[in-house]
Amino acid sequence: MEKQRAADEAHTQVQALQVEYGRPTQENGWTDEQTTAYDTAWTTWPTLAAEIQAAVTEHAKTEGEARYKSRPR
Structure with missing residues (x-):
């Protein structure tokens, strides 16, 4: 959840900079x-999102579940 929160904050930062x-x-x-500032925020957001996707995939693998059924703990 910490990574998701960080990705959400990064996305919010991108949106705020677009408005500002x-x-x-x-x-x-x-x-x-x-x-x-914008390039840094724009790069950070998808990087964090990719890390979340990798964590979900790894968790699914570890649990022997289909990826779409798995949620990180």
Whole structure:
């Protein structure tokens, strides 16, 4: 659950930055700092999501269950 919470927070951060910064293609675009902050948040979110999926798969393997039936504990 800790990884899921972290992934949810990372997704929330991406959404918050999108609202705060607007579109990167708008007039004047984003600053270098904004681009770095967004890129970091954008990269963190799918990385954490992939870790969750790997944990679910590993748990299912360990328990001898189908992956779709397994939930991490």
